[in-house]
Amino acid sequence: MDIDPSPSTSSGFLMDLTYSGLPRIDENNTVDPKSPKERVLELLDILESHVEKLRREAAQLEEDRDHLLSSLDSVRNTDLIVDLPDNDRDDVCQYAERIMSRCLTVEVKILTQRDKMQEEALHQVNHLIDSLVMCVKSDPESAKARCITFMNACSSNVVHGITDKKFESALLGCTVDDQKRVKKRLQGLLNYFDKLNVTSIP
Known part of the structure; x- marks a missing residue:
């Protein structure tokens, strides 16, 4: 389950609005009954959920990029292009190559331990x-x-x-x-x- 923490002083966290709403520890909070270890572990649980969400989104981007490259390759090798007049075929191929090159500028890398x-x-x-x-x-x-x-x-x-x-x-x-x-x-x-x-x- 994705956790989107909301601002709260009783939880021991203070919303850090400078980075996508990720939480940080409010060290000045003296009201929270939890021990420092419990507060840190709770924060780490929330951050772990964000890390896993980031990996899923990156994996989806990687898959989307591969699908785009595959589609572009299919278009470049379609019989419709082969049947075009030389000038038209050159124009279409150059356009396809330009899109392909643009797509290849996107790199998504997910390391697996x-x-x-x-x-x-x-x-x-x-x-x-x-x-x-x-x-x-x-x-x-x-x-x-x-x-x-x-x-x-x-x-x-x-x-x-x-x-x-x-x-x-x-x-x-x-x-x-x-x-x-x-x-x-x-x-x-x-x-x-x-x-x-x-x-x-x-």
């Missing part, structure tokens, strides 16, 4: 996904079938097909945040296969 085992697990997961991507053009049907087995490893409810146990084992060694990102990446690949109308091989 990992121990050595989690780093190794994520490396293994990325290696397996990269090997899948490498065979998309040469054998899209098999690639989609394998992608589905990876996706099944991300869900406790397998709708159809089998689960890749090697991928599942590596994924379970990753952090929760990395597991969510991997699932989104695989979902993006499946959406790509659907656009290509690829039928997976059982």
